[in-house]
Amino acid sequence: MADTPQPSGPGGFFPSQTLPSPAPSTASVRSSATLPHPRARSLRPGSNKEETVRRYVEERLAVVNRRYVKKHGNPEPGDQVVGYKTFAELCKDLHGVIDVLWLSGTPSIQIPFLLNIASDFTQWIDSFPPSPRAAFSVLKKLDHCFASLLSGRDIETKATLPGFENGMRAGMSTTDMVRCRSSVEQTRLAVVEVLSREPDDDSKDDETEVDDSETNTTMGNDIGIDDTTGLARDDDDDDDYDDDDSIYMDAARVYEHTIVQLGVKLGDVFGPAAPGASDNTLCSAAS
Numbered sequence: 001m002a003d004t005p006q007p008s009g010p011g012g013f014f015p016s017q018t019l020p021s022p023a024p025s026t027a028s029v030r031s032s033a034t035l036p037h038p039r040a041r042s043l044r045p046g047s048n049k050e051e052t053v054r055r056y057v058e059e060r061l062a063v064v065n066r067r068y069v070k071k072h073g074n075p076e077p078g079d080q081v082v083g084y085k086t087f088a089e090l091c092k093d094l095h096g097v098i099d100v101l102w103l104s105g106t107p108s109i110q111i112p113f114l115l116n117i118a119s120d121f122t123q124w125i126d127s128f129p130p131s132p133r134a135a136f137s138v139l140k141k142l143d144h145c146f147a148s149l150l151s152g153r154d155i156e157t158k159a160t161l162p163g164f165e166n167g168m169r170a171g172m173s174t175t176d177m178v179r180c181r182s183s184v185e186q187t188r189l190a191v192v193e194v195l196s197r198e199p200d201d202d203s204k205d206d207e208t209e210v211d212d213s214e215t216n217t218t219m220g221n222d223i224g225i226d227d228t229t230g231l232a233r234d235d236d237d238d239d240d241y242d243d244d245d246s247i248y249m250d251a252a253r254v255y256e257h258t259i260v261q262l263g264v265k266l267g268d269v270f271g272p273a274a275p276g277a278s279d280n281t282l283c284s285a286a287s
Contacts, residue, residue: 033144035098038105042163042170045108053104057113060097064090068124087128091138098141105162107149107170114145115176118183122190130195132247139187139254146180147257150265155257172265181262184255191251 043050063081068090070083084090094117101110121142125135147155152164152171163170172180 033140035102035141035144038102038162040105040162042106043104043109050106050109053100053106054109057097057101057109060093060100061113061116064093064097065120067093068127071127084128086134087125087131088134090124090128091131091134094138095141098138098145102141102145107161107163110145111149111172111176114142114149115179115183118142118146118180118187122183122186125187125190125194130197132195132250135191135195136250136254139191143255143258146255147261150177150180150258150261174266177262177265180258181266184258184262188251188254191254195247195251 043053066081067084070081072085073083075082098114098117101113104110121138144155148161150172152168153160
């Protein structure tokens with residue numbers, strides 16, 4: 001494997017160069033996505049529990065968007081919604097929402113909300129100084145969710161997902177897949193652009209606040225799920241992004257598993273991950 005080019009001088013988190021397509025067959029050195037174990041069966045359509053989860057996720061995402069709109073600003077008197085100061089704060093809230101969606105084990109809820117999060121993520125990440133640890137922790141979860149939902153099985157355990165016991169009818173429609181692919185392409189480009197910027201000292205310090213283990217356990221219990229353990233993060237991960245090479249390699253792996261599954265489903269060649277990428281860096285749908 002060729003050596004990764006080194007930056008010519010001080011600057012962003014990694015060298016200014018095109019991002020290669022991921023190599024899904026190569027095991028990532030990063031830990032797997034720390035998602036909770038989903039409930040055994042999907043929530044019954046139209047049930048009170050399904051409506052409770054749907055309403056909860058809508059409300060939490062509404063808070064995320066309100067805090068995003070108020071980012072970097074001072075709260076008005078009497079306003080309980082405080083704007084985000086860093087991208088790490090936003091990602092911390094996203095972890096709770098994604099965990100609840102995965103816990104629900106209900107594709108009809110998971111797919112539309114996860115697609116919305118993936119679509120908005122490119123706008124969110126572009127509005128803050130680089131926060132690689134925060135960004136990659138969320139993207140790793142989204143990659144696991146999408147790749148698993150596209151295949152109907154958990155990509156790590158190979159267990160059939162709730163809702164897919166009778167086949168793929170509960171899975172993504174072709175429209176969903178095309179929308180997912182668009183978000184994947186845009187996100188990979190955005191990651192290259194944003195993480196190449198000069199880091200802000202305050203945002204780098206605030207990354208230590210990200211903790212994707214804070215799933216809302218009350219919400220989990222409300223939909224009949226008690227198993228929310230196994231989400232703790234190893235604090236040693238704080239040192240994983242001290243060098244540009246680590247960031248560059250994780251950037252190249254953004255949505256690596258989702259790309260493979262989209263290729264299988266859509267049956268075409270996935271485009272280059274960044275402007276200027278050569279034809280031999282394309283990720284084949286069959287790879």
